[in-house]
Amino acid sequence: MTDVFGAVTEIIAKHCSLDAATLTADTRLEDIQVQSLDLVEIVFEIEERFGIEVPPNADAESRLEFATIGAIVDGVERILGQSKTT
Amino acid sequence: MNRVVITGIGVVSPVGCELQAFWDALVEGRSGIGPITTVPTERLAARIAAEVRDYRPEAHFTARATALMDRVAQFGVVAARSALADAGLVLDENLARHTAAIIGTGVGGQLSQDEAYHRLYGENAPRLHPFTIPRLMVNSASSHISMDLGIRGPTFTIASACASGTHALGVALDMVRAGRVPMALAGGAEACLAVGTIKGWEALRVLSNDTCRPFSRTRSGLVLGEGAAILVLETLDAARARGARTYAELRGYGMTADAADVTAPDAEGEAAAMRAALADAGLPVDAIDYINAHGTGTALNDATETAAIRAVFGEHAKRLAVSSCKAVLGHGLGAAGALEAAATALALHHGILPPTANFEEPDPACDLDVIPNIARQQQAAHALSNSFAFGGLNAVLVFSAL
Numbered sequence: 039m040t041d042v043f044g045a046v047t048e049i050i051a052k053h054c055s056l057d058a059a060t061l062t063a064d065t066r067l068e069d070i071q072v073q074s075l076d077l078v079e080i081v082f083e084i085e086e087r088f089g090i091e092v093p094p095n096a097d098a099e100s101r102l103e104f105a106t107i108g109a110i111v112d113g114v115e116r117i118l119g120q121s122k123t124t
Numbered sequence: 125m126n127r128v129v130i131t132g133i134g135v136v137s138p139v140g141c142e143l144q145a146f147w148d149a150l151v152e153g154r155s156g157i158g159p160i161t162t163v164p165t166e167r168l169a170a171r172i173a174a175e176v177r178d179y180r181p182e183a184h185f186t187a188r189a190t191a192l193m194d195r196v197a198q199f200g201v202v203a204a205r206s207a208l209a210d211a212g213l214v215l216d217e218n219l220a221r222h223t224a225a226i227i228g229t230g231v232g233g234q235l236s237q238d239e240a241y242h243r244l245y246g247e248n249a250p251r252l253h254p255f256t257i258p259r260l261m262v263n264s265a266s267s268h269i270s271m272d273l274g275i276r277g278p279t280f281t282i283a284s285a286c287a288s289g290t291h292a293l294g295v296a297l298d299m300v301r302a303g304r305v306p307m308a309l310a311g312g313a314e315a316c317l318a319v320g321t322i323k324g325w326e327a328l329r330v331l332s333n334d335t336c337r338p339f340s341r342t343r344s345g346l347v348l349g350e351g352a353a354i355l356v357l358e359t360l361d362a363a364r365a366r367g368a369r370t371y372a373e374l375r376g377y378g379m380t381a382d383a384a385d386v387t388a389p390d391a392e393g394e395a396a397a398m399r400a401a402l403a404d405a406g407l408p409v410d411a412i413d414y415i416n417a418h419g420t421g422t423a424l425n426d427a428t429e430t431a432a433i434r435a436v437f438g439e440h441a442k443r444l445a446v447s448s449c450k451a452v453l454g455h456g457l458g459a460a461g462a463l464e465a466a467a468t469a470l471a472l473h474h475g476i477l478p479p480t481a482n483f484e485e486p487d488p489a490c491d492l493d494v495i496p497n498i499a500r501q502q503q504a505a506h507a508l509s510n511s512f513a514f515g516g517l518n519a520v521l522v523f524s525a526l
Binding site: 075078079081082085086091 | 250251253254255
């Protein structure tokens with residue numbers, strides 16, 4: 039089982055120069071000063087790490103919710119689950 | 125109309141990033157052309173260029189900043205910072221809000237584009253880095269200069285290939301002269317030494333394999349270069365009021381298009397630009413002592429430029445001193461005209477005319493006094509700087525000693 043939470047917090051912590059141990063599922067991105075350009079870079083790194091495609095924002099039906107770290111982890115796990123079944 | 129003067133110059137060049145080192149190399153005719161070291165050369169036929177050597181981004185920027193900046197934007201910002209410091213200026217709130225930043229760039233973030241497309245087509249990468257567009261956009265140098273220095277007046281990029289920097293200085297001159305802005309940072313930046321770009325130039329068969337020898341019978345083509353030069357333009361009144369050192373007056377400009385061939389130069393269009401510049405400056409042909417030539421070192425450019433100069437200056441052409449700095453600086457495309465404007469202003473300031481370096485033997489098709497190899501102690505009163513771009517776009521600046 040891939041440690042999605044561990045990998046996502048590691049990417050965000052590195053990007054924001056924070057200690058990964060301080061990040062939880064409830065951490066809100068706006069509270070750790072993640073701006074829009076930071077977010078696209080984080081999504082890029084997540085895609086590279088997991089070999090997945092995060093749907094573009096324009097696709098409102100399937101877009102990931104990026105408000106919290108937990109929401110990102112859920113979204114990544116959902117995409118990973120889909121790719122396993124297809 | 126305001127008189128406009130140059131009070132600060134910043135350079136990032138193949139012969140140094142300090143103004144004194146830049147000027148010393150031009151006067152000594154010490155060429156910055158050498159083997160290409162910044163990109164792989166195994167697929168290149170032309171393996172020489174005038175690179176900005178020993179450039180270390182970390183000496184100027186944080187890692188976070190360079191992630192968003194192609195080499196061209198970094199060159200622009202470093203030159204702009206130097207220019208402002210050289211002018212002895214700190215931008216207060218009022219000046220920051222109104223100052224213009226008008227920068228010429230021929231091709232933009234070529235290294236970022238080359239790397240991105242290599243990933244996409246060469247390595248079949250499924251995605252590109254999200255900073256790809258901000259890094260490659262042609263206005264990146266102008267935008268980063270604005271953000272770095274807090275400049276919030278008219279800020280944009282002019283792209284006219286090899287005349288971009290000259291066009292930018294002409295437009296900036298107009299804005300300061302008309303009182304539209306109190307001050308402008310203007311010039312050019314280029315970092316075009318990417319494998320894809322060099323291969324494209326190779327295909328045009330205008331690149332030299334050995335070195336750049338403008339106006340010499342043995343000339344073998346142009347050598348690509350890179351770098352940036354930014355000039356601080358202020359009104360003469362403002363410069364005097366603050367007791368600023370002035371390099372020269374930027375007195376006028378001329379701009380024309382050939383409306384002819386896309387790559388071949390056209391003596392008529394070039395001559396028209398020189399005549400327009402003289403008319404704008406209000407000077408007769410015999411007032412000009414020196415021309416900093418476009419002088420690329422290709423067979424066609426140098427002969428055509430000679431014909432254009434002869435057409436404009438007639439008998440006075442015999443008394444003109446003409447030199448090309450491209451033997452030293454290479455051809456920095458959008459930066460070239462700005463680097464050469466810096467050289468022309470310094471020539472008037474120091475009373476020394478830089479030579480045409482690498483000169484071997486005269487060519488009857490380039491029968492001008494080209495100041496071969498040895499600089500000349502001569503205080504020119506008025507000088508031109510020529511830039512003639514692919515696409516048939518011509519721009520000429522007029523400088524006067526103060």
